[in-house]
Amino acid sequence: MSTLDSKVPDGPLDKQWAHHKEHLRLVNPANKRRIDIIVVGTGLAGASAAASLAEMGYNVKSFCYQDSARRAHSIAAQGGINAAKNYPNDGDSIYRLFYDTLKGGDYRSRESNTWRLAEVSANIIDQCVSQGVPFARDYGGLLDNRSFGGALVSRTFYARGQTGQQLLLGAYSALMRQVGKGKVKMYDRHEMLDLVLVDGKARGIIARNLVTGQIERHGAHAVLLCTGGYGNVFFLSTNAMGSNVTAAWKAHKRGAYMANPCYTQIHPTCIPVSGDHQSKLTLMSESLRNDGRIWVPKKKEDAVAIQQGKKKGSDIAEDDRDYYLERRYPSFGNLVPRDVASRAAKERCDAGFGVNKTGEAVYLDFGSAFERYGKMEANVHHIENPSKEKILELGKQVVSAKYGNLFDMYENIVGENPYEHPMKIYPAVHYTMGGLWVDYNLQSTIPGMYVLGEANFSDHGANRLGASALMQGLADGYFVIPYTIADQLAGEIRTGPIKTDTSEFDEAEKHVRDRIEQLLNTKGTEPVDHFHKRLGKAMWEYCGMTRTAAGLQKGIEEIRKIREDFWKNVRVPGKADEFNQELEKAGRVADFLELGELMCKDALHRNESCGGHFREEYQTEEGEALRDDNNFAYVGAWEWKGDPGTAELHKEALTFTVLQLSQRSYK
Amino acid sequence: MKLTLKIWRQAGPKAKGQMVDYPVDGISEDMSFLEMLDVLNDKLILEGQEPIAFDHDCREGICGACSLFIDGRPHGPGRHITTCQLHMRRFKDGDVIHVEPWRAKAFPVIKDLVVDRSAFDRIQQAGGFVSVNTNGNLVDANAIPVPKADADKAFDAATCIGCGACVAACPNSSAMLFVSAKVSQFALLPQGRAEAKERALNMVDQMDAEKFGNCSNIGACEIECPKDISLENIARLNREYLGAAVSKEEGPPVPFHKPKQA
């Protein structure tokens, strides 16, 4: 097994990035004009990278599959973005943010990257504010912070419940400014369908114009993939309908290693599945856990009565409620990390205590918050001996001011008023920590191809902390890639424009066309969604919140069957050279059907539990994740060998110089 | 639920379109409107017919992709929601529902219910930004306090999702609400203030070049906007624009490049 060179600089952690930047090669301004860069994706990572590189003088081509760059799925992020600014003076620092991220990731991330992320985090806020991002402010006019996802300090910047939207629109405006200047050429409604390598280097892509169906060749001196996460392999997730692995997967098949694909984040607070028609799941911001208490009935008969619709949550007496997170984790309570909260919910529901008709839901109850805030308000307004009703009324007003939009969203989807009945929530697939392997410079195992944002295997190890993905996307795009990419491009100033009339482009284009033909010509009996749903069920069952060796083996067999069936029986209507949404979907699902198997394979080989990867065989007596640092403190990066089943494992050993590895404890 | 859908079908930008009837059955009230269309589409595919094309992505009311004109209203019945947030419990058994694309000269139909809204991007390119490069040495984010009231108003304006419902709602197909939201967001913040007037001029010029209609203060845009963007923003845009037009006559030309015509 080969080892991977992470290119981590020498020296103490806090000096590495500064030192590294000073020693990277540079490209002089006149030469930047001779260099073309393709950026696939316009989310936080892609838009910030494309805008920054264009400002520096490179020629950028930017791609996204949506009709506008502004609609990338970063737009949907709700809660906030972390930065070690220490504005509230509560003791935050680069070190603390680093520490929380590394520990939260269960010691499965690369120390130097995590440090750098924390180090550049403060710059991100400065940058966004100067772009006109309207973050929340306090009455003094300064930026407001909140504590998020159980962090012990308030380091999360936010824009009501729409932080992702505001950050993305900031990056999008920077991108549009460069499009207007002619430094970026925008290709929206375009989907990357293959990566083109020339002499082992990434030199371009094959893309399909989604309006006309035309297959296009685009050459460049470097290619950046900023294509987001692959949570949709589970069919149901909080991702957008079009979120996909296709660009990353094609690159994987061309030689980019896929790292830790099994690390999936399952978010504890989502609206439960309501039926077979369900097309996606909606996240309820994690900030709700700051005030909501999670519970299920203590008595089985109560749970059964609720499942049968004979009782409601409000019928259950206080003493008969099991606030299981508070019970199991007295010190963190409802604010334990996502992976821990999700598994605890599943444990209760599997034991038969779920609170909706499917038995897969738990309560998120604001009753105590109504009361607490109501009493505070009564005091503030000097209302003496307020009645119970008055307290409730005042409390609901406070909660509504804080979370009103989320409560409305819930009511709209579920059709039940969450001010009157406790919310029902259940975990759902949300984020993928795994992704294409990159070195410290964000370069993949294919020279000239870089991976940014959720698409890379990232700085989050086996579990990502809330409000850290937005931070990573913008760190990668604004503050890392503009420096690190120059080192390689310095060698390209005499290369000249990349020609696309070469045999390498011919081959890649043919490959793309053949696959499209194959999809259209199968003319089977089932629509694409049918297979996607089956894949999703298998993934959720065998490679979801908890996993076992036997289950994963079964999962692999099952996925292979579905894949075979797909290529025999899928029906894709329409033609190749037209606007054809079913064809788009079919291509994406075909790739998910391969990725799913690799995820199971990765989960099967990792004989330990860490972060979002929980193997039932490896747990402590109290049911907590049990890591095996002696044998698994490494990044597992898979090389494509013609089939997901035969992928070959490469390891990057993880070393920790600053922190002692310890068992995470949130008790 | 059993429903009859009357849906606009148009094979391509130049093809002639028409309304086509589709009966659907077994619709549950928990479904979203788009999930109901998913069900219909899977049925059409199995029957060997072309599924109905429509834009969508996030399905949670934030990306601005979905854009259906339902029973004469952009995003259908209900206020402050997008099409993807519309649920079938708003309809009743036996209803006949009309579904059309956004109608506006500046939003040509691509296929069925999908329209081309790239004019919005070009308006943004004309001035919807603060001219600041990526820079690791900027002033600290807290160096300039912003009164909370201004920050909140800027935020309210910034929540526009660029869906185009305002244009679809307007008898003149004006894009004033969209443009004014962006102009207001930046004009209200000290970081965007410096370029506020040029921004207003350039964005409005581009809007005109894209063949959006004039604003005649009807206010349908505000009523149909899923994000509750206020008409106040149009008033603010008008102030910025008039101020800019005056100072343009007095001073040197505005130092902005302009994107080309659509």
Ligand SMILES: Cc1cc2nc3c(=O)[nH]c(=O)nc-3n(C[C@H](O)[C@H](O)[C@H](O)COP(=O)(O)OP(=O)(O)OC[C@H]3O[C@@H](n4cnc5c(N)ncnc54)[C@H](O)[C@@H]3O)c2cc1C
């Ligand atoms: C509902 C929700 C809430 C969240 N809340 C938070 C939060 O509060 N805080 C936080 O830190 N993180 C949050 N996250 C996570 C975070 O939003 C994402 O991880 C992050 O935004 C990803 O950014 P990105 O730039 O990597 O990818 P994305 O924003 O997903 O962008 C992907 C881009 O790639 C393009 N693309 C993909 N495939 C192709 C292809 N084949 N060809 C061409 N283009 C392609 C797409 O068009 C798009 O432009 C949340 C995520 C979700 C789903």
Ligand code: SF4
């Ligand atoms: S102003 Fe409202 S209706 Fe118009 S594009 Fe923005 S969100 Fe949509």
Ligand code: FES
């Ligand atoms: S699909 Fe994103 S707003 Fe409707």
